[in-house]
Amino acid sequence: MDILYLLIPLSIVAMLAIVGVFAWALDGGQFDDIEQQGAAIFDDDTSSLDRHQRP
């Protein structure tokens, strides 16, 4: 059970890191509009990926 003395501090560090990542994502506006990117697939425009794939 000695491993707990390592894992518990590790998990706490991981949690704080997750909070930090979420802060970054929220600040970048990733949660401002959740539906739109899903609908982008219906866009008639060629995506940048298509353009690169074209010979």
Next chain:
Amino acid sequence: MSSSTLTAERSVALGEKGAASDATSVATFRLGGMDCAACAGVIAGAIRAIAGVDRVDVSAASRCATVRWQASRTSAGAIADAVAAAGYAAVPDTAAHARAMRRDESRAALWRLFVAAFCAMQIMMLAAPSYLAAAGELAPDLRQLLAIGSWMLTLPVLAFSARPFLEGARRSIASRRIGMDVPVALGIVVAFVASSGAVFDPGGPFGHEVYFDSVAMFVSFLLAGRWLELRMRHRAEEALENATDQIPRASLRLTQAGGIESVATDSLSPGDRVRVFAGDAFPADGTLIEGTTTTDESIVTGESRLLAKSPGDPLIAGSRNVDFPVVMRVEQVGADTRYEAICSLMRAVRTSKPKLLAQVDRWASPFVWFVLFAAACAGAVWSVVDPARALWVVVSVLIVTCPCALSLAAPSALLAAAGAMGRRGVLLRRIDAIEAMARVDTIYIDKTGTLTECRREQVSAVFAPGTGVDDRPALEALAASLAGWSTHPLSRAIAATYPPSSIAWQHVREVAGRWIEATDETQHRWRLGAPPDDDVPAASSAAARVCLSVDGEQVASFFFDEVLRPDAASAVAALQHEGVEVRILSGDDPERVAAIAALLGVDGVGAQSPDAKLAAVRSAQRDGRVVAMIGDGVNDGPVLAQADVSFAMGDGASLARGEADGVLTFNRFADVMVARTLARKALRIVRQNFAWAATYNAACIPLALTGHMPPWLAGAGMAASSLLVVTNSFRLSRGPRNAHTPPAADVPVPS
């Protein structure tokens, strides 16, 4: 982000081709007609297809498009046209600042909530072993490690998530006015300090119990309640913003040729000459160049006296022209005068404190003192009875009595009701009006322009020899040109009927509701107004009559027919069905008023001067009646202010709007009925909320005092109570959205 990648590439491609890299413009457009997220792609495609557009970002959630384009190659108008061609609508976004502020506010609130909730869950996991393990099963050093872990995770909750409460408490202590945040902050800090002491000094005065899980959960419950409240406030504000969009805002610009054109206030530029009617607000900063008048600058500068202005004097955008129509030269165009108007309306609604809230505030301070006293007593008693439990009893008492639900009870319901009214076209200036609206039992309605709309029926004219005006079309054009200086409904009807002549009127003077006069180039004095009292009308069937005279000699008469507004009859019947007394109070001819009153089945008094109207409203109020006044026209201002609650028609003179508590933006009478129903519902919900919050606090305080309620349960109960109150208020914003009723056929008024 495929679309933004694409646009970025395009602008690079343009740069390679050596496209003009001159001034670029960036603007935000509000989009109409967007039903789903897929529409965003269609709109973005339509805008992107315009040559000269660098970048397009369409947000489906906020229904906005931000466009960057090269000013030399395309324009905002072309972009709006392209969106319209795609089947949607785009208008420049004037409330962008307010929206950005709301977005930041809601982002911060969500973020605080997430940190608190996420940490609370983790702390709960770390706390679980201490709850589940039997005595002696958990090694002391492991228990210590878990406690330190909890402490570390509580730090962000306390330092970041709980900051609004701690700040609020600090502010209220600094200003020596005890507020609701004080017991909350005290509960959080006491629990945290005691638990920290227990962790780092197990044998110390704080015992060995830790409450980090309770602290974190309490904070996250509290934040969840606040976040819901914030969401609702934002929704109400958005509804108000959308409603303000529907008030037309245009200015009358004088063209070089001497004509007048109506242009959007936003498109005015320095050097333009603009005509401003009596009762209207000045659209921009500038100088008076024609006419003398007095202005009311109280909105802008707080100066409550009326200021006399003569040519050459400066005029401030947003201040009001009180007496006479004038012409001003525009010097500075407010970056966003419309935005300022919306903002002041928002501020007025948000900061005006309804009586209901003032009552709550009066009780809040004694209540908080009582809570602190009760907590102290409980602490003292329990430290004798059972010292180990004393601390958490104190924390429970502090938390469970948090009067959050009580403080949310009234504002949440009133704001939700204001938002719901805004969506249906009733725009409130004063949120207090909801309370009065619910109790209204008498409604006074002005007739001309409010209950009826005027149509010109015929004109009889004699020529005016010696003035250079010697035929009927010339007289009509002259009358239209003079009428163009007034906002009276009859003047508007004349001005709209005939093509105006280009006369440079001088010394324009208007007595609101009576006449308007001015001098032409040849020093003849023309007056357009009510006929002299001893005059026998030529055609008695007409609803109203306006005379044009020159140097005191009558040369033409204009006769008007009037039609009831389409929904007036049904709305009046519905109001009477509800037991509301409806009366017509008009300055018009008594016979005409009686005819309309009979048609609607209500009482009607005619020939009322503004003073007589005021007296009638006052005497009804002395009889204990709650009076609503619906008016229009400049001379209704004082009556609107005297009534308990007042509404102005959306197309009425602006002065009436200034005095009125609310504006019927769609000019529909039925909206009065809607507003009354909503107001009654709102008061019912406020009462329910108060009853619930009071019952909850009364029931829980004894439980907490006797030690039957651990802190976490107190936190959960308090949050659930707030949640219940907010959800209950939320019911007001539901219901059918504003449905545009097709205009019914005009109902002619019998005479």
